[in-house]
Amino acid sequence: MEKIIRDLLILVLVFGGIVAGFVLLRQQFPDALSFGDEEEEEWSILSEEQEEVLGDFFMDELIDQNVIVSDSFVDSTMEILYTRLLEHSRLDRADISFHVVKDDAINAITLPGGNIVIFTGLIEFCDEPEQLAGVVAHELGHVYHNHVMEKLAREVGVTLILAALTGGDPGLIQQLSASLLSNVFSRGQETEADVYALDLLRDSNIHPWVLGEFFESLNEEDMSFDESLEWLMTHPHNEKRIAMSERYELPRDFEAEPLDVPLDEIMERI
Amino acid sequence: MMEEPLINDETLKYHPLPQPDEISDREKEDAMGAYLMMFAAVAVALPLPVINLLAAIIYYFVNRRKSRFIHFHSLQSLLSQLPTTFMSWGLLIWFVRIWILDLNEHNDYFTGYLIATVAANIIYFTFSIVAAVKARKGRMYYLIFFGRVSYEIVFAKKRGFTYQNEPVEQMENKPPR
Numbered sequence: 157m158e159k160i161i162r163d164l165l166i167l168v169l170v171f172g173g174i175v176a177g178f179v180l181l182r183q184q185f186p187d188a189l190s191f192g193d194e195e196e197e198e199w200s201i202l203s204e205e206q207e208e209v210l211g212d213f214f215m216d217e218l219i220d221q222n223v224i225v226s227d228s229f230v231d232s233t234m235e236i237l238y239t240r241l242l243e244h245s246r247l248d249r250a251d252i253s254f255h256v257v258k259d260d261a262i263n264a265i266t267l268p269g270g271n272i273v274i275f276t277g278l279i280e281f282c283d284e285p286e287q288l289a290g291v292v293a294h295e296l297g298h299v300y301h302n303h304v305m306e307k308l309a310r311e312v313g314v315t316l317i318l319a320a321l322t323g324g325d326p327g328l329i330q331q332l333s334a335s336l337l338s339n340v341f342s343r344g345q346e347t348e349a350d351v352y353a354l355d356l357l358r359d360s361n362i363h364p365w366v367l368g369e370f371f372e373s374l375n376e377e378d379m380s381f382d383e384s385l386e387w388l389m390t391h392p393h394n395e396k397r398i399a400m401s402e403r404y405e406l407p408r409d410f411e412a413e414p415l416d417v418p419l420d421e422i423m424e425r426i
Numbered sequence: 427m428m429e430e431p432l433i434n435d436e437t438l439k440y441h442p443l444p445q446p447d448e449i450s451d452r453e454k455e456d457a458m459g460a461y462l463m464m465f466a467a468v469a470v471a472l473p474l475p476v477i478n479l480l481a482a483i484i485y486y487f488v489n490r491r492k493s494r495f496i497h498f499h500s501l502q503s504l505l506s507q508l509p510t511t512f513m514s515w516g517l518l519i520w521f522v523r524i525w526i527l528d529l530n531e532h533n534d535y536f537t538g539y540l541i542a543t544v545a546a547n548i549i550y551f552t553f554s555i556v557a558a559v560k561a562r563k564g565r566m567y568y569l570i571f572f573g574r575v576s577y578e579i580v581f582a583k584k585r586g587f588t589y590q591n592e593p594v595e596q597m598e599n600k601p602p603r
Contacts (some may be wrong), residue, residue, distance in 0.1 A: 160578070163571035167509075171542045178538035 170252030207305060210317065211269020215255070217333055218264060218273065225259040225276065226426050234274075237289050237417050240386065244359035245296055252299065254292075258426065264291050264373070266298040268305060276426050285417035290357060290367035297352030305343045308332070350397055354404050361413040438506065440581045444495050451589070454564050460485055460500035461558035462512050464507060465551075475514035482507055493591040494580055499561045502576040506569050510550045513543045518590030 218224075234254065242249050252270040259275040266272055272295045274288075282288040299303060308317055317332070343347070354364040371394040430482055460482075467481035482504040490497040553569055560567035568574065580587070 160571065160574045163574060167571055170515075171546060175535065175538035178541055179534045182534040182537075280576040354534060 165239055179194065193350075204297050204415070208269045211267055211271050213335065214267045215253075215269075215271055218257065219247070220268070225256040225258060225426055230422050233417050233422060237285060237292065237415060240291055240360050240362070241296060241356060242416060245293075245300065245356055247296060247300055254255060256426075264295050266295045266304050268308070270299050272296070276423070279419055279426075281373070282370065282419060284366070285415045285419055286362050286366040287373075288419065289369040289415055290353060290364075290370050291360055293353035293356045293360075294349050294367070296356065297349030298341065298345070300352055301345065301348050303341055303349065307341055307347070349384070350400060354401060358404070358406060358410065361411065362415060363412040364404045364406070365401055368398040368406070370397045439583055440577075441494065441583060443566060443581070444493075444564075449493075449495050449564040450591075453495050454562050456489055456492060457499035458558045458563035460489070460496070460503040461554045461561065464503065464554070474516070475511045477512050478507060484537045491588070491590055493589050494587075495564075497587070497589070498566070498576050499557070502557070502569060502572050505575060506550060506554070506572040510543075510546045513539075513546055517543045563594060598599040 157170060234256065238251075238252075240254065247270075252272065255271065255273045256279070257273050257275055260277040260279045261275045262277045264272065264274045264278055272292065274292065279288060282291070286388065307371055350367070352365060357364040375394055375398075445463065463485050464478045464482055467478040468475075470477055482500075486500045486504045489500050517540060520539070524536070557569065569590045
């Protein structure tokens with residue numbers, strides 16, 4: 157009997173050891189035994205200029221189909237929010253353009269070329285400017301990690317994107333637009349953007365809990381999904397995101413600085 | 427020089443092992459079949475590691491009463507493919523989660539598990555072939571762990587199996603209960 161248990165232990169140790177050994181090896185030497193993540197390399201073959209062209213192209217499409225808010229008061233007050241975040245974002249202000257679009261959807265999207273589109277529905281929905289900052293920080297996370305190009309490369313394919321850049325057919329362009337506007341990032345990308353947003357909020361002296369608050373009010377709006385469906389969804393479920401935001405550890409000397417952006421007045425102007 | 431006692435612990439607890447010249451060719455072939463059976467089954471359902479398990483279970487229950495030697499080998503074949511089958515199932519589920527449900531679980535643990543599963547399958551196949559060859563020659567062959575468990579189940583005297591090739595002991599007088 158002892159020998160049977162000994163044999164079993166040997167088997168478990170050998171195969172457990174293979175898994176653990178591999179994971180440890182990769183942690184020590186991240187480049188060792190790499191099996192080439194082709195997907196990651198794929199999007200990088202688009203140069204920055206090409207990405208910018210693609211971004212301009214989609215912005216033109218967006219402007220054709222929607223009303224862009226251009227009001228000096230809105231722009232200048234929103235700029236306070238953008239500046240606060242961008243100062244600590246490790247992103248260049250010149251690389252990012254913000255656009256406010258008249259649309260009732262509670263949403264914000266990221267387009268190629270560092271274009272972040274905020275829907276007026278989102279501004280109306282937010283109780284305080286800090287919550288809006290939380291959502292914008294999340295979108296900045298997508299920009300920082302280049303999720304848009306990763307997503308496009310995965311869903312549409314780089315060759316098709318290149319074809320579209322050099323004057324492609326309208327069906328292709330429609331497919332690209334649909335892919336971008338669907339706003340579906342993979343679950344890992346959403347979590348990555350959340351983590352980035354929480355860090356950025358902390359560095360910008362905005363309480364990271366605002367992100368959780370935002371998701372809580374989304375829940376109250378009954379906009380979230382049934383929890384049992386969560387494993388199917390790509391968005392980390394709101395409950396988990398709320399928990400992540402609440403558990404976020406802050407340094408002891410953290411002091412939140414109020415963000416002076418009058419959302420009500422902005423909404424009146426719109 | 428000490429004589430080996432005629433009756434030791436081993437002979438009390440376990441049935442004697444059949445020697446190659448006591449085993450018929452038919453038995454040897456059936457024992458070998460237990461291992462080879464699963465190769466055919468795997469080929470039929472390569473991406474779905476379930477047919478081989480079903481085949482092994484059916485083979486086991488059809489053949490186990492034929493003789494102690496066949497019982498041992500078919501049980502060892504069945505037991506030894508349980509872990510690899512379950513590992514392959516785990517891999518399949520993980521694959522589905524990553525590539526169909528698009529969950530971001532393609533991490534080092536997955537790659538490590540993939541390597542371990544492939545290794546387990548290769549080791550299992552290799553030793554199954556060795557075991558099949560040995561069985562054909564009428565030899566016992568013990569795979570690590572599974573060999574001991576199968577021996578324990580098949581040859582321990584407390585198990586009340588009867589085999590077609592062994593005469594049923596006529597016990598009219600029985601010890602007091």
